[in-house]
Amino acid sequence: MIPILTVQDVARQFRPPGLWLNIQHDAFFSQHNLSMRSFVISASRSVVVNYISSPEGDVEPSTNQTYxxxxxxLTFIKTFASGILVPKSYIWPVDGKQYLLPHTSVVLDAHKEGLEVFASDFNNDVPFPYDYNYDPVAEYLSFVDNGNFSVDGVLSSFPLTPSEAIGCFSHLGKNNKKQANPLIISFEGASGTYTGCTDLAYTQAVSDGVDVLDCPVQMTEDGIPFCLGSINLIERTTAAESSFSNRTANIPELGIVNGIFTFDLTWSQIQSLTRKLKPVLSFLLSGVGIFSLLTTPFQFCDEAS
Known part of the structure; x- marks a missing residue:
């Protein structure tokens, strides 16, 4: 049985170089008298938290504006944040035929305002623009080594790939001047290889060379914060097949119907659930066939490179 980990478990068990807490649904937890703010203050006394982010769907709740x-x-964002985490498509848009469009100015504009920029949504086993010729290394390099700008970090389900891409292939030849030292940030650990937010995923991410481990923070009914990629337990556990299957509810604001939510179960109840496991193989469908991608870690270059 794969255990569900608390924030303290992740910090103490894996001792990551950096820790990122993603407070996903603060507004909903507040409605159930659960304070994420109090947790963050308390956690910072016992573990080192390097980054805190707080997305709330497509709309920022305090301003009621879309992201x-x-x-x-960006000048306004600088008044309350030190950086922004944006989907990679906000930086390199893609057309309807899966080809890259010219890059936007969001990275350059944010850097002018003194904001760091972190790009998300990197995966090796989903379709990405044809410009990269099915090479995820080329995709990462376009964000950190294009001669015009570099993001300050990437959020990846396969942290080994950006680690090796940046460490082995960036800033070679004519473009050998680094514009930044991008951070490698895990997405639920090495969730492309193992089930996200598990000891296996976090151990692999550390082995793959991440600079920062991430923890999407959820809260139990009795106020225990833990790491899980969804507030809806049905998505990540066997809650629907458990004795708690009658605890379903709806959250229209999140588009969730018949979910079983973390704030409706105690920590001991959640610990009794079984995690849904990730398949060993992922399959990438394209117009020309099916490509099977082994998720076993591999190296691009040796230490002498």
């Missing part, structure tokens, strides 16, 4: 519109007012 896309907020990016047009």
């Amino acid at each position: 896309g519109s907020l990016l047009k007012n």
Whole structure:
């Protein structure tokens, strides 16, 4: 049985170089008298928290503006944040035929305002623009070594790939001047290889060379914070087949119907659930066939490179 980990478990068991807490649904936990703010303050006394982010769907709740519109007012963002985490498509847009469009100015504009920029949504086993010729290394390099800008970090389900891409292939030849030292940030650990937010995924991420381990923070009914990629237990555990299957509820604001939510179960109840496991093989469907991608870690270059 794969255990569900608390935030303290992740910090103490894996001792990551950096720790990122992603407070996903603070507004909903507050409605159930669960304070994420109190947790963050308490956690910072016992573990080192390097980054804290707080997305709330597509709309930032305090301003009622979409994140896309907020990016047009980076000066305002600088008043309450030190950086932004944006989907990679906000930086390199893609057309309807899966080809890259010209890059936006979001990285350059944010850097002018003194904001760090972190790009998310990197995966090796989903379709990405044809410009990269099915090479995920080439995709990462386009964000950190394109001669115009570099993001400050990437959030990846396969942290070994950006680790090797940046360490072995970036800034070679003519473009050998680094514009930044991008951080490698895990997405639920090495969730492309193992089930996310598990000891296996976090151990692999550390082995793969991440700079920062991430923890998407959820909260139990009795106020225990833990790491899980969804507030809906049905998505990541066997809650629907458990004795708690009658605890379903709806959260229209999140588009979730018949979910079983973390704030409706105690920590001991959640610990009794079984995690859904990730298949060993992932399959990438394309117009020309099916490509099986082994998720076993591999190396691009040796230490002497």
